Amino acid sequence: MFDSTKECAEKLDAQDKLAAFREEFYLKPGSIYMDGNSLGLLSKRAETTLMEVITDWKEQGIDGWTQGKYPWFSLSEQLGEMMAPLVGGSPEEVIVTGSTTVNLHQLVSTFYEPSGTRTKILADELTFPSDIYALQSQLRTRGYDPDEHLVCVKSRDGRFLEEEDIIEAMTDEVALIVLPTVLYRSGQVLDMERLTTEAHKRGIIIGFDGCHSIGAIPHQFSDWGVDFAYWCNYKHLNGGPGAVGGLYVNKKHFGTLPGLAGWFSSTKEKQFDMEHTLTPAHTAGAYQIGTPHVLSLAPLIGSLELFKEAGIERIRTKSLRINRYLMDLLNAELKEYGFTLGSHTDDKRRGSHVSLEHKEAARICKALKKEGIIPDFRAPNIIRLAPVALYTSYSEVWEVVQALKKIMSEKLYEQFKNEREVVA
Incomplete structure (x- = not known):
């Protein structure tokens, strides 16, 4: 049975062989970055x-x-x-x-x-x-x-x-x-x-x-x-x-x-x-x-x-695992809120981001940003979430799903217009 607790996320972080690479990147305090498939974060070595x-x-x-x-x-x-x-x-x-x-x-x-x-x-x-x-x-x-x-x-x-x-x-x-x-x-x-x-x-x-x-x-x-x-x-x-x-x-x-x-x-x-x-x-x-x-x-x-x-094989291994964890969490926590998974569940056919479809996607993305989470919107109804192997933790993925659950249960998205920004 899938374990959706925060303790499970923390255990996965403790087992993460790439966890040390998080220290190589500039991660904004109080923010969770889930848009690395659009623009990757700055590393200290790149600087x-x-x-x-x-x-x-x-x-x-x-x-x-x-x-x-x-x-x-x-x-x-x-x-x-x-x-x-x-x-x-x-x-x-x-x-x-x-x-x-x-x-x-x-x-x-x-x-x-x-x-x-x-x-x-x-x-x-x-x-x-x-x-x-x-x-x-x-x-x-x-x-x-x-x-x-x-x-x-x-x-x-x-x-x-x-x-x-x-x-x-x-x-x-x-x-x-x-x-x-x-x-x-x-x-x-x-x-x-x-x-x-x-x-x-x-x-x-x-x-x-x-x-x-x-x-x-x-x-x-x-x-x-x-x-x-x-x-x-x-x-x-x-x-x-x-x-x-x-x-x-x-x-x-x-x-x-x-x-x-x-x-x-x-x-x-x-x-x-x-x-x-x-x-x-x-x-x-x-x-x-x-x-x-x-x-x-x-x-x-x-x-x-x-x-x-890091090695591209290790990067791919973590990417598949953390994205699978994200999909399992979404399935466990958000079933009742009208989301549809728009990505393959088969590892061989899935890249490194998860597409979540919802008729209120643009508004939900804006609500996520207000909660300190940076997603990506693609018209008309896609929320792209990209846990990046080198700098995203399992605990952050857990926090993202909890924020989504809060946004949907409290209808926090309703304060925003359901339209994209100039740069989506």
Whole structure:
């Protein structure tokens, strides 16, 4: 029988092998942060490495590009090497550069090669809107009508996607597939290995948006044969607001000219020759475009040190356990209040957040904030709660559910309007 007592939560905290990592983060007193899947918290090490890079700028000036503790000229490659174990790629297949949407534009420009009747891009109707905007604009620049040439796989229930439906849509008209690793609303994990295998059987290149999975679940992009991937680093990897993003390109594609070239696409040895003929790097570095945003790279140095110490497998183990605990608590304490669980209960199909659905979701989120709890709202009716393995305790999860119970039983949400804020 499930134990919903506070004592059980405290016992789980005592057994938590990652508990010490809480001390690495700035946790606001009197507040419980449950929105790390939107913006991760600042770690002390990320702050330290940011200040070290600022010191290099202060003391070295332009020589910071090649001198100092973290020479800026090779920093994107250094971080790619640190990030490679999190995505299951070799160091040369990963580069920290650009932003999610810029990297998507780069990768589609590079790998979308319509030919004959094979002209369509396959995506899905539950993906993040920015990806759809980028795919639509890429089609328009090639002279194609997005209404006809962007195929979005339908969801059967508005929450989840079925791999069978995606595979069925892999017709001989599809030139490129772009899918999320984890659905941003429900937290469903797609079977990336299976989808990649099926795409390649049909001669289709496939890439993934890893924004909601990198730093939360293990990946094996190279072993699975994934062609490319891209992601942000400000969510689970705690790189800070506007952190530089990342991309992966399978080494079998090295030598493919970048669709959007820039001087940081160059091989390092040739970059400052200033020739008007690009000699692209023979690594994922070829898919950089412009000068890296050094001060937005710097916090990732410290953050990725923490991930190396914690280990992505241990992070995933705790994430699954603490999210299971959250779902069990919700089921035990909130049955009578009209909530519906909008996430998979199967561990293999669930990412690192729990989606709770309620018709008063926007008002409930505002009430939670008043109680010192930071959730995330997604229109029209989703409360996303994200216990983060490195800094969320089981006792905090218990407190969140008790606060929800109080809000519902005392109808504290009724003092708020049921509409989102400007930033949800």
